[in-house]
Amino acid sequence: MPYVPHTTADTRAMLEAIGVSSVEELFAEIPQTLRPKSFDLPPGMSEMATRARIEDLSSRNSTNLVSFLGAGFYDHYVPSAVDALTSRGEFYTAYTPYQPEASQGTLQAIFEYQTAVSRLLGMECSNASVYDGGTAIYEAVMMAVRHTRRVRVVVSETVSPIYRILLGTYTKNLKLDLVTVPHAGGATDFEAMRQALDDKTACVVVQNPNFFGCVEDASALFAAAKAVGAVSIASAYPVLASVLKTPGEMGADVAVAEGQSLGLPLSFGGPYLGIMTCTKALVRQMPGRIVGRTTDTKGREGYVLTLQAREQHIRRQKATSNICSNQALCALRCLVHLCLLGEEGLKRTARASMENARYAAHKLTRIKGVEMLGAAPFGNEFAVTLPRSAQDVCLAMIGRGFVPGFPLGRYYPGLENALLVCCTEKNSRRDIDILAAWLEDEI
Amino acid sequence: MSTVFKKSALGREGVWPDAPGHDLSELLPADLLRGPQANLPSLSELDVVRHFSLLSRKNFGVDSNFYPLGSCTMKYNPKFCEDVAALPGFSRLHPLLPQLPRGDEMTQGALEVMYESERWLCEITGMSEFTLHPMAGAHGELTGVLIMAAYHADKGNKKTKIICPDSAHGTNPASAAIAGYEVVSVASKDGIVDPDALAEVLDDEVAGMMMTCPNTLGLFEKNLPRIVEMLRKVDALLYYDGANLNAIMGKMRVGDAGFDVVHVNLHKTFATPHGGGGPGSGPVGVSARLVPYLPISRVVKDPSGRFHLRYDYPKSIGYVAPFYGNFGVVLKAYAYMLRLGREGLVKVSENAVLAANYLRKKLDDVLQVPYDRICMHEFVASAEKQSEKGVRALDIAKALLDKGYHAPTVYFPLIVKECLMFEPTETESLDTLDQFVADLREILALAESDPAAVQAAPVTLPVTRLDETAAARNMHITDDL
Numbered sequence: 001m002p003y004v005p006h007t008t009a010d011t012r013a014m015l016e017a018i019g020v021s022s023v024e025e026l027f028a029e030i031p032q033t034l035r036p037k038s039f040d041l042p043p044g045m046s047e048m049a050t051r052a053r054i055e056d057l058s059s060r061n062s063t064n065l066v067s068f069l070g071a072g073f074y075d076h077y078v079p080s081a082v083d084a085l086t087s088r089g090e091f092y093t094a095y096t097p098y099q100p101e102a103s104q105g106t107l108q109a110i111f112e113y114q115t116a117v118s119r120l121l122g123m124e125c126s127n128a129s130v131y132d133g134g135t136a137i138y139e140a141v142m143m144a145v146r147h148t149r150r151v152r153v154v155v156s157e158t159v160s161p162i163y164r165i166l167l168g169t170y171t172k173n174l175k176l177d178l179v180t181v182p183h184a185g186g187a188t189d190f191e192a193m194r195q196a197l198d199d200k201t202a203c204v205v206v207q208n209p210n211f212f213g214c215v216e217d218a219s220a221l222f223a224a225a226k227a228v229g230a231v232s233i234a235s236a237y238p239v240l241a242s243v244l245k246t247p248g249e250m251g252a253d254v255a256v257a258e259g260q261s262l263g264l265p266l267s268f269g270g271p272y273l274g275i276m277t278c279t280k281a282l283v284r285q286m287p288g289r290i291v292g293r294t295t296d297t298k299g300r301e302g303y304v305l306t307l308q309a310r311e312q313h314i315r316r317q318k319a320t321s322n323i324c325s326n327q328a329l330c331a332l333r334c335l336v337h338l339c340l341l342g343e344e345g346l347k348r349t350a351r352a353s354m355e356n357a358r359y360a361a362h363k364l365t366r367i368k369g370v371e372m373l374g375a376a377p378f379g380n381e382f383a384v385t386l387p388r389s390a391q392d393v394c395l396a397m398i399g400r401g402f403v404p405g406f407p408l409g410r411y412y413p414g415l416e417n418a419l420l421v422c423c424t425e426k427n428s429r430r431d432i433d434i435l436a437a438w439l440e441d442e443i
Numbered sequence: 444m445s446t447v448f449k450k451s452a453l454g455r456e457g458v459w460p461d462a463p464g465h466d467l468s469e470l471l472p473a474d475l476l477r478g479p480q481a482n483l484p485s486l487s488e489l490d491v492v493r494h495f496s497l498l499s500r501k502n503f504g505v506d507s508n509f510y511p512l513g514s515c516t517m518k519y520n521p522k523f524c525e526d527v528a529a530l531p532g533f534s535r536l537h538p539l540l541p542q543l544p545r546g547d548e549m550t551q552g553a554l555e556v557m558y559e560s561e562r563w564l565c566e567i568t569g570m571s572e573f574t575l576h577p578m579a580g581a582h583g584e585l586t587g588v589l590i591m592a593a594y595h596a597d598k599g600n601k602k603t604k605i606i607c608p609d610s611a612h613g614t615n616p617a618s619a620a621i622a623g624y625e626v627v628s629v630a631s632k633d634g635i636v637d638p639d640a641l642a643e644v645l646d647d648e649v650a651g652m653m654m655t656c657p658n659t660l661g662l663f664e665k666n667l668p669r670i671v672e673m674l675r676k677v678d679a680l681l682y683y684d685g686a687n688l689n690a691i692m693g694k695m696r697v698g699d700a701g702f703d704v705v706h707v708n709l710h711k712t713f714a715t716p717h718g719g720g721g722p723g724s725g726p727v728g729v730s731a732r733l734v735p736y737l738p739i740s741r742v743v744k745d746p747s748g749r750f751h752l753r754y755d756y757p758k759s760i761g762y763v764a765p766f767y768g769n770f771g772v773v774l775k776a777y778a779y780m781l782r783l784g785r786e787g788l789v790k791v792s793e794n795a796v797l798a799a800n801y802l803r804k805k806l807d808d809v810l811q812v813p814y815d816r817i818c819m820h821e822f823v824a825s826a827e828k829q830s831e832k833g834v835r836a837l838d839i840a841k842a843l844l845d846k847g848y849h850a851p852t853v854y855f856p857l858i859v860k861e862c863l864m865f866e867p868t869e870t871e872s873l874d875t876l877d878q879f880v881a882d883l884r885e886i887l888a889l890a891e892s893d894p895a896a897v898q899a900a901p902v903t904l905p906v907t908r909l910d911e912t913a914a915a916r917n918m919h920i921t922d923d924l
Contacts, residue, residue: 001790002782003519003714005872006797013873014801018817023793026800026817027694029663036696041566044784047523054778058532060552062540069537072765079458081492083529089506090499093520095849096720101904102844105502106719109495112446115921119481125920128720131578134765142621162765169738169761170585173592173623215475243467243477268553269538269766270578271722283918289720294914302906306914313613313855317626322617325579325710329718339447339491342457343483352462354470377471395544406539425460 002044066431067403068360070381070422071211072133072160074261076239076349077426079340082263086333096289096325100304106328107303110291113335120241120338121255122248123277128289129327130274133258134163137205137235138170139276139321140254143285144203144231145176152177152200158188158210159235161411176202183412186212186374186383194224203231203254208244212373212408212420213357213381215244222251231282238262238275239353240379242346247277254278263337264330273330283307287321349425353380356423356432363436364421369443373418381422383408383415387443390419396442402435444501447494448922451484458488482924501905502719503849509875511802513821513852513864514612514659516689516711516795521782524714524775533774538766541740547751554750557767558742560777561726567788568685568705569698570728574737575773576764580686583706583725584618584653586738586763590704590729591651591680592622593736593760600678602650608636610660610856615653615684624650631858634662634814638669645673651680651704656697657690657819659856659864661799671701680704680733685725688712689868690796690820693789703730713776724772738763794869795820798876802867805880809887813859821866823859834890834897836861841908842886842900848879 006014011023020026045053067075086092090105097103097110114126130136141153153171155164157180164180171178177200181192188210197204204225206218222232234247236257241247247255259273260266278286284307292306341349357380364370369387386393390407397404409416423432467476486494503510510517528534533553540549547554561573577583588605595602605619606627616626627649630640635658652674656664664670674681683697685707691697692712697705709715710723717723729737735758743751767773783791796819803822807815810824826836840850840863852864867876890897901907 001787001794003521004790004794004869006794006869010873011797014797018797018800018804020800020817023797026793026796029665029817030691030695034667034695034700036569036693037699039566039693039696039785039789041563041785041788042781044782044787047782050778050782051523051527053781054527054556054774055530055532057552057555058527058530060555061532061536062549063532063535065549067537069539069543071539073538075535075537077460079488081458081488085492085495085499087525088496088499090502090504091495092525092716092718093504093506094502094719095505095510095512095515095517095717099503099840099844099850100909101841101901101906102503102508102849103501103719104905105498105500108444108446108498108501109719111920112448112922115446115448116483118921119483122477122479122481131582131722132765134762135578135582162762165762166765169589169763172761173589175623215471217475241477242481242483244471245475245477249478265534265771266537267534268536268550268770270764270769271771272765272769280918283920290920292914292917293919294910294917296906296909298907300906302909304909304911304914306911306918306920315617316613317616317620319613319617319620322581322585322614322621323579325581325717325721325723327578327718327722328720329716330722332719335447336491336495339484339486339494340458340488342455342459342485343481344485345457345459346481346483347467348460348462351467351470352460354467355462358470377475391544398543398545398549403537403540403543407543410542425462 065401065403068405068421068423068435069403071406071420072258073266074424075266075426076261076424078263078337081340082333082336085336086329091332092329097305104302107291109332109335111293111303113331114291116335116338117275118277120238121236121277122246123255124280125283126277127286128291129331130276130288130323131327132272132274133256134166136256136274136276137163138167139287140233140256141167141203143254143282147231147282147285148202148229150200150202151175152179153202154179154181154193154196155205156181156188156193157183158212159205159207160211187214187376188216190221193221197224197228197230199228201228201230203233205233207235209237209240209379209381212383213378214374214376215379217245217250219250239346240350242343243350253282259334263333271327271330273327273334288323288326352425353423356427357382359429360421360423360432363432364439367436367440367443380424381420383418383420386417386419389416393442397438400438402438404435404439444497446922447484447486450490450494451486453485455485455487457486508847508849509871509879510849511851511865511867512849513866514686516866516868518714518868519870520714520716521779524778527778528771528774541752551750554742556774556777558744558750560773563780564707564726564728567692568728569696570705571731572734572737573726573728575726576738576768577706577725577727578764578769579721579723580706580708580725581614581618583727584614585622586727587682587704587706588618588622589760590733590736594733595650597758601648603648605650606644606652608654610658610858611653612659612684612686634660635664636666636670638666641670641673645677647677649677649679651682653682653684655684655687657687660814660823661818661821662814663819667700686711687820690792692792694792698730703733709772709776714779715772715775722769722772724769736760791869798867798869798871802865802876809884821864824863825859826861826863829890830861832890833894836863838897838900839886842897844901845903846882
């Protein structure tokens with residue numbers, strides 16, 4: 001039996017020590033009426049056979065397409081050392097650091113992660129992570145609701161539609177007043193957002209770059225929110241945060257992000273990384289684990305989980321959140337990735353991605369019938385309108401082995417002809433040239 | 444050891460892309476650009492490798508240490524599961540692919556992993572359908588409670604309360620509360636839920652009850668059939684916290700026993716690694732009457748054997764995850780299930796329960812075991828007697844660290860004083876268990892002869908006991924510039 005080391009002799013010895021004659025006796029309390037009605041599963045397989053089966057399944061996915069797909073999840077280069085370091089057994093087979101003396105590796109790494117992401121987003125504090133960027137927005141909204149004791153939540157339609165659906169699911173039973181402010185040609189309608197603010201508003205939520213790729217400045221909106229006592233929540237793109245005006249500079253109270261772009265594989269949707277940072281003033285409302293530095297009995301520096309009175313294992317139903325397991329190993333990957341790239345490497349990645357996007361935008365808009373959706377400055381992603389359905393054009397391009405981008409019509413009625421195109425440093429000029437040539441063909 | 448920030452030296456080249464130096468003012472107007480530097484570390488690759496290699500050596504992990512942590516199921520994490528999760532055919536898949544034309548076609552392998560994992564979990568637990576979307580156990584609990592709420596809303600029931608036993612894990616009441624319910628506690632008698640106490644708090648405003656079996660004391664909830672009946676009378680739903688599933692695979696199926704909603708912890712029962720605190724995965728299973736409320740998307744198999752994602756479920760609660768859950772974690776659990784198969788999973792539970800009872804018998808003369816009868820995969824002991832001499836459960840835990848063991852769970856569940864909860868799991872050898880018993884007995888003897896020595900533990904690790912009060916007071920949670 002794989003992974004179970006007990007021999008027949010071992011089992012006999014244990015049964016004798018316990019004082020029963022068979023293993024079945026240990027389950028005697030489970031009455032016949034509660035025994036399984038069926039337990040019809042295949043027999044086990046050797047490691048070799050299991051691996052072959054799964055490798056076969058992996059070959060039935062299309063991973064060799066040339067892709068310009070982003071929409072919140074980005075294919076950046078991950079240095080080899082990230083895998084090498086995070087696959088050390090002492091990191092990935094470790095438990096939650098509740099016994100800090102035996103967990104200084106994990107704890108110091110989380111402390112460094114907290115430091116790195118709060119600096120990246122220009123904020124004062126961070127937690128040890130939540131599940132993903134969408135849950136992070138929900139948790140940020142709940143921080144605002146608790147802090148202000150108000151129920152009105154003003155969200156821009158330019159925040160990821162996937163995250164907005166998630167927010168709706170989580171808050172359906174909570175009697176919140178969720179207001180969505182429509183986009184204006186792919187740009188955030190800051191004027192309408194300001195109009196939507198009142199003294200019942202708990203928070204405003206925006207994203208930069210927004211879902212359409214536009215780079216925007218929410219400073220004035222955040223100042224207006226502050227004036228009515230509402231919390232400002234910004235969702236960021238971590239790679240571009242190295243070069244763009246940060247949520248902190250704009251006056252955000254809570255800044256969240258999906259950390260996948262910092263060292264995590266796309267992995268068909270998870271595990272990902274919910275980055276959550278905030279101002280010192282709000283830290284006691286922040287959910288999740290937080291690591292703090294302290295000293296031991298000999299005065300040596302060490303790290304512990306702190307402010308645990310916010311958490312479920314202490315406060316139970318009065319906790320700030322129910323979160324227990326978070327994404328610790330993903331946060332470690334993020335930290336290692338940031339350390340390997342450094343600020344310089346991250347900036348170069350951002351620049352290369354943005355330059356490739358500009359090249360692509362230039363080539364695509366030279367095609368007759370293809371136009372930019374809006375005129376706003378963009379980061380490494382932009383939306384174009386095509387002369388016909390973006391889904392249809394996509395279908396044709398997929399037939400040629402290219403994924404040209406994400407058709408927006410699914411989440412934005414009226415934009416069925418719009419396509420969201422993303423570039424990272426991994427897209428070559430040559431691939432962009434071919435994309436443009438074939439797109440022109442198809443159109 | 445210094446932080447990476449202290450080891451930083453400006454100008455050290457890390458792993459940089461080919462892009463030329465950055466003059467971003469060419470690309471964007473200045474008022475959209477970042478002003479101050481981020482002050483991220485600037486390190487060479489060797490600096491980084493050395494730093495994290497040294498940090499890792501300050502950690503315990505299952506690979507190097509026995510973790511008899513009750514309620515956590517710290518079993519061995521098979522290495523081949525790690526390998527298959529890293530296969531590029533899975534790791535390179537963008538989650539939005541299925542939302543493109545021919546999307547299902549491009550992701551058949553991944554969809555099959557999801558579909559098959561759901562089928563395995565259904566058969567193991569006896570539930571009708573599963574969702575893999577919840578990204579941790581607590582997330583599964585929240586998802587389960589949202590499903591319960593949707594059922595009641597659909598039926599027009601007015602439900603405001605959820606019942607949790609006093610022995611429940613903190614995530615149970617927390618999840619119920621954040622879903623908008625009032626939490627009511629029910630008392631245990633002789634370690635299990637007391638139906639008479641339940642009768643006192645059960646009324647038709649109760650949406651449901653959250654339980655686990657075996658419960659957090661490692662005891663079988665033998666009043667379960669009566670509890671199920673009581674709840675049905677007021678149309679309250681019964682939730683199973685799957686943290687203790689390792690005890691009952693092949694011996695009991697919670698769906699057959701009358702539970703309506705279940706979550707399982709893949710990072711416990713199904714051997715995916717704990718990662719220092721995640722990522723986990725908490726799939727949720729439901730009985731037939733709750734299927735319409737499952738989150739979307741759902742994976743289906745057509746008559747020709749092809750897999751598709753469907754979103755057209757009008758009663759669904761919506762999205763609880765951006766996509767399909769922690770797919771990379773589910774994949775590891777799937778590999779584990781395939782490897783073990785039917786008889787392997789049964790043996791897991793048999794040996795988990797065997798090992799726990801063995802440990803209990805070897806310790807019940809030196810520690811108080813409040814429920815000293817056949818336990819399931821874990822048992823609780825009390826250090827109340829030792830605490831009278833000044834040695835508390837916490838001190839025993841720290842002394843175990845010095846012997847190279849991660850401590851058992853301490854001070855949970857709340858209903859036992861100076862509680863120590865032991866769960867050896869099925870993957871530890873008899874030699875390890877015997878050595879652990881010998882070492883723990885030595886500590887308990889020391890607690891009698893030299894309590895101060897135990898109170899000073901740990902002394903062999905990189906740090907001694909840390910000042911948690913000062914940590915909360917000083918709130919030093921980021922490194923200084």
